[in-house]
Structure formats: structure tokens, C-alpha cells
Amino acid sequence: MFDLGEYSHRRFDPLKREWILVSPHRTKRPWQGQQEEANTKIPPTYDPECYLCPTNERAGGNKNPDYKHTFVFDNDFAALQTDVPAGKINSGSLIVAESERGICRVLCFSPDHSLTLARMKTDDIKIVVDEWADQYQDLGGRDFISYVQIFENRGEMMGASNPHPHCQIWATQSLPNDPTKEINSQREYSDKHGICLLCDYLKLEREQAQRIVFENESFMVLVPFWAVWPFEVMIISKEHRLSIDEFSDSERTAFADTLRRLTTRYDNLFQTPFPYSMGFHQRPTDGGNYPFVHFHAHFYPPLLRSATVRKFMVGFELLGTPQRDITAESAAERLRALSEVHYLNT
Ligand SMILES: [Zn+2]
């Protein structure tokens, strides 16, 4: 009998409408993962060399204020420019380009250089959630901004050179690739079934109860059936919310609670500050009507077996289809079993 826990198979991602390959039989190989010492290094609360710490000078000569909670500024080396002359190039539909305007910002979560979401207090993360909602409205309200992508890269493995707790916000004139794919899938699903794709998916996940990591009154945390990264998760709002600024005050606190608990479990998994890229997918701000878009967050962490053994997207995955060994169900089981008391506090 075809058993998802035994035999190689492929799974369908209904959001991106792409397949992924799963090879559960390979996890039967003996577990070679070396046990590493817990990483107990904590950075100082203030680093005079950090360009994000309060009162420090950034490259370019701007000085940070003596901020007490969050601090937002336009990225000194922004990937996108605000003033770009409109233009298009098209040679035979093969050499195609168009101008792209945008705004890139950096948002510091806390003045304390040593903290991470996992080790911040829920009340302090709630202030960050409020700031995300304000930024979404502020940037999304500009006439030339179609999408506000909020994301955090954490850890040197993800290319984040500065441990100061912060995220980035890139607001763009066009819709980025992944949101475009997901929005099209959500639109077609809702046209066909008369209900939202992720609302339906939450119902199925609750029925099957195999991939849920934890939940609170407003959010569900699960390893999606089609997860590519070993410990990939999604946070999905239980109510059908289109964007973060629609969250009620209690939902914002619940979202802060969700982020703290998830990142704590992550850190506890290999007793190390867990690297990841995470970000939110929500309603575009191009003035269109998107009632079928359902707010969610993706966490894409690279670690596989220990603090240093990571998954690579190479070979077949780069040229063909992404592949994983450990199933989404067993990843969820492992994340579910972890403590929500941070290992550095025990
Ligand atoms: Zn700092």
C-alpha cells in the first residue's frame, strides 16, 4: 500500500502550484548527526561597532536616535530607488525589462543588541507587530507601491551579518514573484470553490492533526504538507484576515505570542540561535480587490540535523524539483515535542 511515510513520492504545493519530492525511506539510514555543545554565546546588550544600536553612527553619517522600543529608517544602501524614470524594453519578447521603483527600510525590534524574537517579551514583540501594521499602511498607502514585503533574515547562515534584532521592509512598484503565484492560486481556488484556499486548508489540517506544531486563540502554526525546508513552518491566522493592519489588538498580542513561542522552539531544537528567513504574505496595496487573500507567514530555516549541518538546494533541486528526506509529519512531531522555555533560560 502507498504509504507517505515509507515510499518516495511527490507532494503538491497548492499556493505556488509546484511539486516537491519526498524521500522518507532515506531517513531509515542510521542517524549520524553529531551532538554538538549548546551554543550559549549571547552578544553584548550594546555594541559600539553595530550600525543598528541606539546613538551609533551608520555608514553615510546618519546617527541613530536613543530609541527605546522600535526604530525604523530608510536603508542606507537600498536595493530599490524611489526616483526612477518610467521605461520598458522589449526585444522580441525575449529581452524584456522594465523600470522598478521602491522603498527599502530597516526596522529594529529593540534597542537591546543581545535579544532575538525568541528571547524578547511578548509585550515588546507586540510593539513590533504594531510597527509592522503601521509600516504596511504607510508604505502601502503610497500611490506607486503595489506590495509591502516584510521579512527577517536571521543568522550568518542566511547572510545576516548583524545579530542586532531587526527586519527589512521592501515596498515595490510591482508584485514580487512568490506573492504573484500565491495570489493567482488563491483567486482561482476561491472562484472555483467559493471559499478561501487557506481557510479550507486550515480545516483539513485540523481534521488530520498530523502537522500542527501549536496554536493559540488566533493563529495556527503548522508544517505545511508541501514543506520544502526540513523545519519549514507556516503561521496562518484563524480568522480570514487580508493583512496585518486588520488584526485586532488581541490578535496582535496573539501574533507576538506565536512568534516568540515558535522561535523559542526553533532555538531549542539544536540548542543554537536558529537561522531562518521569514516573512509575511498578505494583500497587495495596488488598489485592486483581493478578498481571497489570507494573511500568513512563512519560515524557511536551512538547518537539517544540527547547529552546523544544513540543507542545500543544489543539483536536482536547483535544476529539477526541491527534495526532502524527513517528512513534514515527522518534522512537526519533533517541533511539537520541544519545550517553550528557552534553553538559555533553563
Ligand atoms: Zn546593535
Ligand SMILES: [Zn+2]
Ligand atoms: Zn481565508
Ligand SMILES: [Zn+2]
Ligand atoms: Zn505565502
